[in-house]
Amino acid sequence: MTDTAVPIEAPANRYLRDNFAPVREELTATDLTVTGHLPEHLDGRYLRIGPNPIDDPGDQHHWFLGEGMVHGVRLRDGQAQWYRNRWVRAAGVAEALGEPVRGTPGELDFAANTNVLEHHGKTLALVESGLPPYELTHDLDTVGPCDFDGTLPSVPGRPGYSAHPHRDPDTGELHALSYSWMRGNRLTYSVLGTDGRIRRSVDVEAHGSPMVHDFALTEHFAVILDLPVTFDIKAATADTPRLQRPFVRGVLNRVIGRNPLPEPVIARIARGAGGPSLPYHWNPDYPARIGLLPRDAEGDAVRWFEIDPCYVFHTLNAYEDGDTVVVDVVRHARMFATELTGPNEGPATMTRFTLDLRTGRVSESSLDQRSQEFPRHDERLTGRRHRYGWAVGFEDGVPGDSVLRHDLTAGTTASRHLGADMEASEFCFVPHPDGTAEDDGVLLGYVHDRSDGRSQLRVLDAETLEDVATVLLPGRVPAGFHGNWAPEGTDPGDL
Template sequence: MNRYLQDNFAPVHEELTAFDLEVSGTVPDHLDGRYLRIGPNPATDPGEGYHWFLGEGMVHGVRLGGGRAQWYRNRYVRAVGDDFAPNTNVLEHAGRTLALVEAGGTPYELTTDLETVGPYALGTVTGGYTAHPHEDPSTGELHALSYSWTRGNLVDYSVVGTDGRVRHQVEIEVTGSPMVHDCALTEHYFVVYDLPVTFDLGMVAGEAPRPQQATDRLIDQTLRTGTARPLPYSWDDDYPARIGLLPREGSGADVRWFEIDPCYVFHTLNAYEEGTDVVIDVVRHDRMFATDFTGPNEGPAYLTRFTVDTAAGKVREHRFDEHSQEFPRYDERLTGRRHRYGYAAGVAAAGVRTGDSVLKHDVVAGTTTERRLGAGREVSEFCFVPAAPDSAEDEGVLLGYVFDPGTGRSDLRILDAATLDDVATVHLPGRVPAGFHGNWAADPAQT
């Protein structure tokens, strides 16, 4: 049976609403808002060919305020017409709660209570949007790299203003048609990954149709019918691996490319400039979708630093430690600026699911602290929330859902970001399946 339909990957089908949730410990007073997280949650049986990335999106949220856990809700993102329900990220921007997916998908707006409003076009971005925009803390703008199999060898850098509209967009020519899940931002550069996971016509059909026919067939089979089909991206040994630096107000012709050893990057921790170097901390996979075509399961992945020496025209690579991990996060007040700390979910030895540990990296001291949350438990991505706007880099809390197989339910765990000690546990009425990204959406009065 498909592993991504079993255990904590299995979907939940009941939409729950619960108020005044039980809490162990004390919810900090500064937490006034919603913790939101999204993931794939097939509404019907997708069959054995199901790829984890292709399930309909479901958002899970907990409202915290006044030292209480006021409510929990989980809701499907309800697609309109032939759209695909976003399943990869959920965040607050320009006063709107947005559910995001990549590869040409349209963002969807949700209400505060997580009901679906409908598509939100952002004004618009060519070829759809991305799952991984990065907000510049100095301007509040969202910087993003969008891709789609319909765009051939073009990807799009866009900047969305605080009004929710695109103010700047640049086409960038890449080697082929890569999957570009994330990007990075520094003070002067936008960082582009051009890596060897690429659109594969053979994954769409037995024969090799023309590109537009392949696209139409994929949309028809996967998005309209809901029938499981493989994700049409796979590892390409012949594709070069490289990092591009685009001046933030430059044109596509201004990108400067730097070759690296073959690898794949789903997620950036953070990036910044140091003299003529550009430092990029990522979780590095040796390869992806080379042997397993149902989900990311090609062995361990490690926190790695790429240092782009712009003067010498080369890249140095350094692995921080030997913990396999994913879903790196940091204090996003430091986006594009030098950081010291990062956090990640430890990945179980089998490489298929997260384990029971939360990791804290000190990239200056070169040390890693591991907090085990209990044998058999499964952690998800943890995001950082500062104690106050001017608090220190690790002065605050981490928020993330943790599944407890002993009870069959999940908790929202709140950890001290400095020590990884328990602050509070919010006990949920149901299970939050293994999923993707979450964010803290502060009450407007707190932002």
């Protein structure tokens, strides 16, 4: 007899196959192979996070809902000392791994999966929509939920935190805009001090209950994006038993935009209502607008500017220019209208909104028509006029092999193709300590090599996009979200 191999069918859900497929092993590797030459000034960790479901979530799974896994490489003295990948141990992850629960999670708990950064000596894994950050050790093990020394309680009366805080380069403080379906039309603008405590928090009213993934910061304003992807009560309750559905929807209707319920009640509703799908969908009847909130004002001081319907996951940067405010973003024509498992509604392009403070009008102009995402800039210029920006080219809704460099003064874009078998991810900019030019530095990002199924940490020259060094990793880093450079002994939150 001859053994016959039975082919294993790939998941129907595109966000569970190819480089979106989760990895199942946590690895620790030391003395990694390096080609090229790692700059001697790179002394720290490159950290990046993304969804990595710990169990099979099924074909209706939404990419944004996988439990977070952090991947890190430690660079020092021209060497790559280690690579580690670790699940964020929220309560459910710890229990699935047969481990004790870290810290004291609240009723609403999730393994943060969207961003990871260093502030006030803490490595923080971040997520949005009313859920708290998780603190990690230097070696990426989980400490537990972080409430900023009790200044950010995880209760419906106040949301958790944001996936996209922005650091003021003058003060080192983190500014954030938080949202949550539990709070309806109330967004929260907060300032996290260099002492690791929230020192300022004000509420802003949106039209309804929007998904606010990112915002922008200028010297005097928080730039708020109130756009037509909103909480969908019917979608959130689709998996609720039919006889219970009217009651649950009635309760949610009383919550959305009105008084919040106690946390245990909302947690019970959320556990029965969420399912594998993201309950935020395109809402064609929802007005699109950009708000300017003075950084030292109360929430009712926000000034709104109407724009054409669109959606923005990520801002590049924003700045004030006389009587105008310039906001550079990656613009999607719509989001979660027909594709409900991930962000795949057509090309997204680099776009500039210019808000006229005298007339209240907004002009919109295209900066680059190539499909792209994950824009980054020199964060020493956050809220200030910038010339350069970098992004990753997308193909058919997934990351391609190209890295883009935008010169917004010259109006040109350079593109570097890494190779046909390569799949890029977000690259962050790290300035040279002695550099004087805005683009004098390197870009750090993970790249997946489909030819051998493993990933690399690529170091590119930020000006030319040419290779500086490559660190070979022992496994695959799946397509994920955001990463940052965490320099050793120089925490920007301690400025």
